Amino acid sequence: MRRIKLKDIAEYTHMSMTAVSLVLNNKPCKISESSRQKILQAAKELNYSPNRLAVGLATHRTHTIGLIVGDISNVFFSILAKGVDCACQAADYNVMLCNSWNTHEGDMHMIDTLADSGVEGIIYCMSDDTTQEDALESKRKLQQYGIPFVEVDSDYTQNHILFDHEQGGYLATRHLIEHGHTKIACLMGPVQMQGTNGRVAGYRRAHKEAGLPVDDTLMTVGDFSMESGAAAVKNLWGREFTAIFAGNDMMAIGALKELRTEHIRVPQDISIVGYDDIPVSEMLEVPLTTVRQPMAEMGATAAKNLIGILREPKKTMEKKIFSPKLIVRKSVRTLVG
Incomplete structure (x- = not known):
């Protein structure tokens, strides 16, 4: 019709x-x-x-916000996008979702696409391979288009919504140390990411506080996917460790899968702590102890801040740093002796 x-x-x-x-x-x-x-x-x-688009093009007010994420199959972004959408609907805004495939080139293409579509503002989750130079290039492009934006989970620019990843990494590692673990493997995300560096800084801080050395041979890099979690555990075979701190829950699930393949039990043989607290974490065969990020709240806050800027262009955006919470379940064993 x-x-x-x-x-x-x-x-x-x-x-x-x-x-x-x-x-x-x-x-x-x-x-x-x-x-x-x-x-x-x-x-x-x-x-x-x-036709809201036609009206918007005529009035320069499309009531549409763009959302750029690296990989929508990552549950973190799915939940964050839901938070963005809920806040936008409440304010009578639409959301245009763009997947950059976790590349800076994809980010730049999506900025062009959203600008051509007439969005009023952009919520921007920079790709995993973003460098400082890449971030500045993105910022220049957005400024050239005159599009207000809010950055989520990185702070290369002034307008950002952050999570305290150092404290998150610290809480996860300290929990393992408090349960007697001194040889803790760390499954990192991409090394150029600010979030990865924060997690690792917290991991190191917990070791230092406990007077324990960090064994760099127990640190391995992944890309936050389940497959990379499994591959990271394979890379650790032959090294001595009793616990794993995974950079996100998807990597933790991949690690669990690989451990099960090798008939290694969690937590009886290896303990593991994840990061994010995605919904499936508590439904696993061994419910996962993890660090909670309030993903939906972060998305909603980003949307509210951006809409506030659109409605009052001279308004100073309220910067927000969300705090982590350790969610204790069944994947960590207390070592005795």
Whole structure:
């Protein structure tokens, strides 16, 4: 069924398109009340709804926000996107979701795509391979387009929503140390990511606080995917460790899968702590102890801050740093002796 246009209502009422447009857009006009009601009734009977994109292009207000994420299959981004969408719907904004495939080149392409689509602002989760130089290039492009933006989970620019990853890494590692573990493997994310560096800093801080040396041979790099978690554990075979701190829950799940393949039990043989607290974590065969990130709240806060900027351009954005919470379940064993 085709979309009803102003032309259809004009023909239906035998009135001009100008008159129909003025009435339906609630603009001042010298049209009689009876004619106005006739137009409104026709719009109702024909199930007319305005084309928001067309109206937006004419008024420069599309009420649409762009959201760029690295990989929507990563549950972190799925939940964050839900938070963004809920906040936008409450404020009568639409969301246009773009997946950059975790490359800076993809980020730049999506910025162009969103600008061409007339979005009013962008919520930007930079790709995993972003460098300082890449971030500045993205910022310049957004400024050239004149598009306000909020950065999530990195702080290369002034407008950002952050998570205290150092404290998160510290809480996870300290929990393992408190349960008697001194040989703790660390499954890191991409090394250039600020979030990875924060987690690792917390991992090191917990060791230092406990007077324990960090064994760099127990640190291995992944890409936050389940497959990379399994591969990271394979890389650790032959080394001595009793516990694993995984950079996110997806890597932890991959590690669990690999451990099960090798008939290694969790937590009886190896303890493991994840990161994020995605919904499936508590439904695993061994419910996963993990560090909770309030992903939906982070997304909602980013959306509210951006909408605030759009409504009051001179408004200073409130920077927000979210704190981690350790969620204790069943994947950590206390070592005795």
